[in-house]
Amino acid sequence: MDWISLIDQIELDEDAAVLGDLYEYLIGMIAANSGAKAGEFYTPHQVSDIMARILTAGREDMPTYSLYDPAMGSGSLLLTTASYMKHDGIRGAIKYYGQ
Structure with missing residues (x-):
């Protein structure tokens, strides 16, 4: 299943905070897997x-x-x-x- 289909299945709350949490998680994973040095790509x-x-x-x-x-x-x-x-x-x- 692709990412778009998975995201489409997420039930959003009134302020859509779950999308922000998902975004931060994905950016963190990209930074961790890209070999970027600490503070060079992503601020936790x-x-x-x-x-x-x-x-x-x-x-x-x-x-x-x-x-x-x-x-x-x-x-x-x-x-x-x-x-x-x-x-x-x-x-x-x-x-x-x-x-």
């Missing part, structure tokens, strides 16, 4: 999570904010950081920047 979610907690400490209730990652790969650090901020679904509350 645990590291991104700690960085996000540090960046958001004391700022969780800001109504609007900008996130910038100068070494952005997949954007997971930006998304993880956003998950700790309380923006109440306000359109335009989060501005993402990366390169």
